[in-house]
Structure formats: C-alpha cells, structure tokens
Amino acid sequence: MRTTITKSDWLISLACPAMAWHGLRADPVAPSEAEQFRMQQGQEIGGLARKLHPDGVIVPATAGKTPAQMTRECLADLHKQTFFEATVAVGPFVAKADILRRHDSAWHVLEVKSRFSDGERIQDLVNDIAYTVMVFRRAGLNVDRASLVLLSRDFRFGDGPDRLFETVDVTANVMKRVSDFEVTSDETARLLFQMTPPAPILVSACRECPFFDTKCLGAGISHTVLEIPGLHHKKLKRLSAEGIIDLAQLPADLELNENQQRTVNSALSGKPIIDHRLGKALATIPWPCHYLDFETVSTVLPLYKGHGCNQQVLTQFSVHRRETIDGEPEHRDYLADAGQDCQRDLAESLINALDGKGAVVVYSSFERNRIKALRDAFPDLAAPLSIILGRLVDLLFFITEFVSHPGFGGSYSIKTVLPALVPELSYRGLAIRDGDTAITRFARMARGEIRGDDIVPTRQQLLDYCKLDTLAMLRLHGVLQEMAVSAASGAAD
Numbered sequence: 263m264r265t266t267i268t269k270s271d272w273l274i275s276l277a278c279p280a281m282a283w284h285g286l287r288a289d290p291v292a293p294s295e296a297e298q299f300r301m302q303q304g305q306e307i308g309g310l311a312r313k314l315h316p317d318g319v320i321v322p323a324t325a326g327k328t329p330a331q332m333t334r335e336c337l338a339d340l341h342k343q344t345f346f347e348a349t350v351a352v353g354p355f356v357a358k359a360d361i362l363r364r365h366d367s368a369w370h371v372l373e374v375k376s377r378f379s380d381g382e383r384i385q386d387l388v389n390d391i392a393y394t395v396m397v398f399r400r401a402g403l404n405v406d407r408a409s410l411v412l413l414s415r416d417f418r419f420g421d422g423p424d425r426l427f428e429t430v431d432v433t434a435n436v437m438k439r440v441s442d443f444e445v446t447s448d449e450t451a452r453l454l455f456q457m458t459p460p461a462p463i464l465v466s467a468c469r470e471c472p473f474f475d476t477k478c479l480g481a482g483i484s485h486t487v488l489e490i491p492g493l494h495h496k497k498l499k500r501l502s503a504e505g506i507i508d509l510a511q512l513p514a515d516l517e518l519n520e521n522q523q524r525t526v527n528s529a530l531s532g533k534p535i536i537d538h539r540l541g542k543a544l545a546t547i548p549w550p551c552h553y554l555d556f557e558t559v560s561t562v563l564p565l566y567k568g569h570g571c572n573q574q575v576l577t578q579f580s581v582h583r584r585e586t587i588d589g590e591p592e593h594r595d596y597l598a599d600a601g602q603d604c605q606r607d608l609a610e611s612l613i614n615a616l617d618g619k620g621a622v623v624v625y626s627s628f629e630r631n632r633i634k635a636l637r638d639a640f641p642d643l644a645a646p647l648s649i650i651l652g653r654l655v656d657l658l659f660f661i662t663e664f665v666s667h668p669g670f671g672g673s674y675s676i677k678t679v680l681p682a683l684v685p686e687l688s689y690r691g692l693a694i695r696d697g698d699t700a701i702t703r704f705a706r707m708a709r710g711e712i713r714g715d716d717i718v719p720t721r722q723q724l725l726d727y728c729k730l731d732t733l734a735m736l737r738l739h740g741v742l743q744e745m746a747v748s749a750a751s752g753a754a755d
C-alpha cells in the first residue's frame with residue numbers, strides 16, 4: 263500500500279473517499295498505449311511551457327535524495343527565480359508544481375494544462391491547482407498567486423511556443439478552494455489510511471469506478487440500479503439514501519419510463535425484451551444500406567499546416583453496402599496518408615462510395631457531426647454532403663428505443679451491444695481493438711514515430727479495425743431484423 267497522498271488521490275477522494283482508499287491499495291496498472299501517448303504529449307506541452315521562462319531551472323534528480331530534499335536545496339539559492347518540477351512533501355501529502363516562481367517574498371504556482379483557455383471546464387482545474395497550493399503552503403512556502411497555463415485557440419501548426427499558451431490568473435478561486443481543503447485535509451488523510459474503507463455511498467462516480475463490482479457496492483450483485491438508462495440524478499440520490507443497489511430491490515413507487523422499465527424487466531428476467539414495434543421501425547430504413555464508420559486523429563499539437571491544437575481530423579472510413587437484408591455485402595474503405603491532411607480527398611471518396619440511393623447507417627451521432635464539419639470545411643461539396651446527411655439512419659436509436667438485453671449492463675456502446683447480440687463477432691483477434699489505440703497509431707505515423715517497414719502493417723491494422731466496425735453494424739442490423747420477426751410472431755400468438 264502507498265503511504266503518500268498525491269494530487270490524483272486527492273482529486274479522486276473529492277468524488278469518493280472510498281475510491282481513493284481502494285486506489286491507494288490497488289496494484290498499479292500499466293498505462294495503455296493511448297494513455298502513454300497522452301502522457302507523452304503532456305510532457306511535450308510542459309517542455310514548451312518552460313521555454314516561456316528561460317531563467318528557470320529543473321529541480322534535478324539526485325541519487326540518495328528525495329525530490330523534496332532536492333527542491334529544498336534549490337529553493338535556498340536566492341539568485342534563482344523560477345523552478346520546474348519543484349516537489350514538496352508534508353505529512354502524507356506530496357505535490358509537484360509545474361512552474362514555481364519567486365516574486366518579492368512570496369511564490370507563484372503555475373500549472374500547465376493541455377486545455378483551451380476559453381474552455382468551459384477551466385473551473386475543474388481549480389481543484390487541481392488548489393491541491394498543489396495547499397500542500398506548498400503547508401510546507402511553509404508563502405504562495406500568494408496561482409495561474410493556469412492553457413492552450414490558445416489562435417495557435418497554428420508551425421507557430422512558436424510564445425503563441426501556444428495563455429496564462430490565466432485563478433488566484434481568487436484557488437485561494438477559496440485552498441481554504442476549503444485546509445478544513446478537510448487532515449480528516450481526508452485519516453480516512454484514506456484507516457484500516458477499513460470509508461463507508462461507500464452510491465454516487466454518479468460509481469458508474470466509472472473500477473472498484474464498483476469487484477470491491478464495493480456492486481460486488482456480488484448480478485444487476486444493479488446503475489444499469490437503468492438515463493436515471494435522473496434525483497432518483498439516484500433517493501436510491502442512494504435508501505441504500506438500494508440491487509435492481510431486484512427497486513422500490514415499487516420509483517417512476518420509470520418505458521425504456522427504463524423494459525431494461526429492469528430484462529435484467530431481472532435474464533432475457534432480452536424486444537418491443538413489438540421494432541419491425542415497423544426497421545421497415546422505414548430504405549435499401550440499399552450503406553454501413554458507415556469514421557476514424558479520426560486528434561493531438562494536442564497540430565499535425566498539419568493551418569491546423570490548431572486538439573483539432574479533430576478525419577482520417578479513415580469504412581463502408582459496407584448491401585442491397586437487401588440477405589444480400590452479399592460489398593466493402594469499400596479509405597485511409598489517409600498520415601503525412602498530410604487528406605480530408606478533401608476523403609470527402610470526395612466518401613461522396614463517391616455513398617453515391618446513389620438508400621440509407622447510410624451509422625451508430626451514434628459521431629458520423630453526422632463529422633460530415634457536418636466536412637461540409638463547413640469544403641463549401642463546394644456542401645450539396646452532396648447534405649444529401650448524405652439526409653440519408654443517415656442511426657442504428658443506436660433502434661436499440662435504445664426497442665431492445666433491452668441483460669448483457670448490455672446499462673451501456674449501449676457498440677463494444678457492449680455487439681457481444682450481447684452478435685457474440686460470434688469479436689474484436690479480440692485484431693491488433694487494434696479500440697478507437698483510442700487507432701487514434702494513437704495514426705498519430706504516431708503522422709509524427710514519424712512509426713516509420714519504415716512498420717507503416718504497411720499499421721495501416722492494415724487500422725483498415726481491419728474500421729472494417730470490423732461496419733461489419734458489426736451490418737450484422738447487428740440483421741440480428742435486429744430477426745428479433746423483430748420473432749417479437750412480431752410472439753405478439754401475434
């Protein structure tokens with residue numbers, strides 16, 4: 263078990279102390295390829311932010327001394343004003359400041375983040391930097407200023423680091439949060455190091471909690487109330503107050519809509535439930551059907567001329583087409599040359615691949631939004647792209663509206679729905695099995711980190727992954743059709 267509390271532990275404890283308690287005792291999990299890539303980009307941004315302070319020094323790592331000891335020694339040099347990666351440790355609390363600047367007799371803490379300065383969620387970052395300021399103040403440093411170093415929307419590929427950042431003074435909000443944290447910090451530390459976990463309370467964070475069904479509220483329960491789709495937070499709060507986790511114990515007077523009730527009935531019966539109206543709804547999908555899936559790339563620093571930070575770039579599509587539900591599918595795809603922005607070429611290829619009549623079947627609103635972005639980027643292609651938009655049919659709608667399955671577990675993601683409805687089709691045998699890895703591999707090709715003989719197999723892996731996404735939709739459509747027939751015959755019996 264770890265014996266120190268980091269910023270990450272602290273932020274988790276704000277959402278749920280029990281989650282932080284389990285986290286301190288959990289075996290470390292190796293980061294995924296996509297997580298490693300995110301960390302790598304974070305380090306690059308941190309390195310560029312340091313260029314804004316040419317007088318700064320990195321607190322060096324020295325064998326036999328802790329980072330906190332080295333920081334103390336560095337800060338004692340009054341000729342130096344700016345320090346990178348300064349670390350302090352007070353009791354169980356450890357904190358590291360991206361940038362620490364001396365001014366007069368006080369200190370200024372600056373935290374570098376790969377977010378835009380005009381983003382709506384800047385306030386979320388206040389908790390982040392407030393923890394650092396709290397621990398530095400407990401260590402005896404008179405921190406009186408706090409700033410976030412954030413990305414500028416004006417930065418474009420090729421610009422210098424002086425145009426990359428905007429520094430936002432958040433001192434007032436941070437100091438308020440620090441006052442709150444100082445009241446609770448000792449009690450939080452006591453809770454996190456006590457022998458037994460703090461009392462778990464059902465909160466929305468439980469939905470994403472890695473301990474939910476292994477060590478906490480969902481352990482040993484086949485179906486929990488978190489499987490109810492779209493449950494209003496007030497209803498979740500009521501269930502939490504009444505200590506109800508098991509779906510089987512749902513109070514009779516808890517009002518649920520039709521979909522929610524069907525989901526509960528399906529989970530408790532262990533059987534899929536199909537609304538008899540599914541067949542009629544599916545019959546509205548015009549043939550032939552073109553099953554479409556996109557992949558994109560997005561990196562903190564732009565990849566191509568004219569692009570800004572975190573810009574989403576379409577890189578790939580797969581289309582399966584068939585004339586009828588029993589028809590033999592044909593397949594077409596497109597994968598960009600990672601060395602350049604190929605979105606114009608992709609848009610033209612897409613229009614060509616979807617030429618003619620019939621539905622363009624997608625799963626979720628992602629494809630619709632990306633086609634709209636293409637239409638905005640290439641006004642001369644607006645007419646054919648608008649026609650495609652008018653042909654879109656979202657398969658997700660047919661599932662959320664008409665199908666409940668005990669295997670969904672409260673999620674309608676295709677990665678959850680597919681094994682429940684089409685168990686014979688799986689991503690397991692593929693080299694790329696999820697969208698985050700696909701984005702990472704493409705980005706690494708674009709950045710020249712995958713090169714030479716590795717490019718051809720990587721491109722094939724990307725093509726295979728996207729192809730399976732559209733094959734999955736095609737098979738899902740077939741299974742839904744079969745379910746509709748059986749639901750209709752059941753209703754007629």
Ligand code: SF4
Pocket residue numbers: 278279280281282284462463464465467468471472473474475478479480
């Ligand atoms: S399942 Fe919920 S209560 Fe338990 S640790 Fe996770 S977030 Fe906290």
